[in-house]
Amino acid sequence: MNRVSSSSLSEDAKLTYNPNAVYTSAYVKYQFRENEPNIPFSGGTYHGTKNILNIGVGFTNQTKSSQSLTVQNDTLTHTARSFAIDAYYEQMLTNNHSWTLYIAYINHDIGPNYVRNLAVNNIADAGMSTSFNGVGNAIPVNGTGDILVFQVGYLQKFKKYTFIEGIQPYFLAQYSDLDKLDTPIMLYVGGVNFLINDHNSKFVLGYQNWPVVMKDSSIKNSRNSLVVLMYQFKFK
Template sequence: MRIAKRILLAASLFAVPVGFTQNKLFEEGLKITFKNDSVHYIRASILSQFWTRYNHNNPGSLLNGTEQEHVADFGIRRLRFSVQGQVTKSTFFYTQAGLNNLNSISARKSGLFIHDVTVDQQLYKNIIVIGGGLHGYNGTSRFSSSGVASILGMDLPVVMESTNDVTDQFGRKYGVYLKGEVSKLNYRMSISKPFPVQNSLNFIVPLSPTAINQAAFSTRAPQMNYAGYFFWQFMEKETTKTPYMSGSYLGKKRIINLGAGAQYQKNAMWYRSAGLDTVSVPLFQLGVDIFVDYALNPDKKNAVTAYAAYMNYQFGPDYIRNAGVFNVANGVGPNSTFNGAGNAFPLIGTGHVFYSQFAYKFKDQLLGKQGTLQPYFIHSHAKYQALASPVQVFNIGLNWLIAGQNSKLSLDYQSRPVFNQTATGILADPSLRRGQVVLQYQLSI
């Protein structure tokens, strides 16, 4: 009898009379409401992003010891499972698990890991909300906390995730946060305990006696990280139940936001002075940005999306970090460059970053039942202290919105610089620029 009751209970969870249409399922996922209202609910969702890619490798790149100038590959960029719910009128929880960056050179049978586990409690309406857990309430800029299901381009603006997987877990830290909305001002502030750099998958070795005035992340016990981001909403307001900000609303809203943020961590960095003393310095970042997502015709839902940001990164003297997103190579030979293997380039460093993106979404059903199109252009210009040339990265692409963000095919071309160590410094060689073409399919339910 008990077994029969359990079977009936399990079956009822999949037979809840929510009356999904296909679009409803896409937009809300599997949603179960309680008490016959829309206030109390639990909702589950799934996201997958699959890449087909061609990459013109950096000079000297090796794949399992074999030099390869060009690589074509396939892989899973992201797979996410999330559950969130409003369990009382004032209590909200959010959890997310998944995996990232799986291809033929990844470790086999890679396991899922926890991305987010947070609980919020409203203290006073939506004006004062406190919460804690493993969270992504970061500072500096809007897309320091990007919503992966609504990215404007093919991938996240990773230049804004300045400590990704060094002192955090894919942009998340354990901590507490305060957030809310006062009139048109939306705010978020957090105090978090960073992960030790020794736990990073790409552990940063201790300082070398020969590396003079060149900062690195300290291997000493990390101190608290303080972060905040504030934005003024001139037109429609955004929903910020979770930390993650939308890249495009696809003609559903008219939004103009002006934001500013910061991040600080005492003694996060260190370097050796000319006298070989070890000097500790803080990590400090400032950012300002503007986000415009404007429906030109609310009925046709054609829209423009534009974003511009300036970030001032202070990691200590000459700090530079090279990275290749979902890298296709795993070694370098004698003919390598400063960039390193595969698709890597100088991504983060002490200095200034200017980032911009622009897109135009055509009207809904431009292609009939096959959806519509959204071409975009992205530019990142970084002037880092350690480099004698700026880092100029360009992306141009096209989103085929088959069913909005829920079923989307993105074609992206990226052009990146290649740097070499010379007698006058680390310079970009214009003749060595490299490119990458990615076709991504996204399914989000």
């Protein structure tokens, strides 16, 4: 939530704060096999403890969400609408192996040519004078347009007395065909989860690769990369 409205509008939509906006959303899924826990957010993987096949569909709608200017300099207010359908599959195998698969299609309409850059926190300058990506590791992968997401993970668990409970290599590909950009964005992410205690304690060594978008909406020939090492823990 941003309580400060944008002071510089253009023909490209920008998010605005409006306390009188109405927000509605719904998500329905059918669980063909075992049920996921009844919690607000999915764990993403159950580390080979469940056999799951789910298909879901949902939408969000928020009035007075963004604003833009017409060629005559008139201000237009837009409703943000999103629709998505997704599928999730997890299969236990023999010898403590398991597969996890996830795929989703998302359609966003957040106003004309709206694009959001997502980034790991970084103060480095990526060439703001020429790059649409902006600072550091920013990637324009979300905005008005169509998005396809594919994720896959493969888990091998070890014996209980080892320090590392299991390793889970993973791969993600995201295709973003955004109205603002001339060429679709392809984001690639891969890495390995080193599980100490399921989601409660784990190390993640990850790699990301993405294109650099110029301010004229063209795609630069070179791509940027990021390697990150994370430790995640949770108190229960």
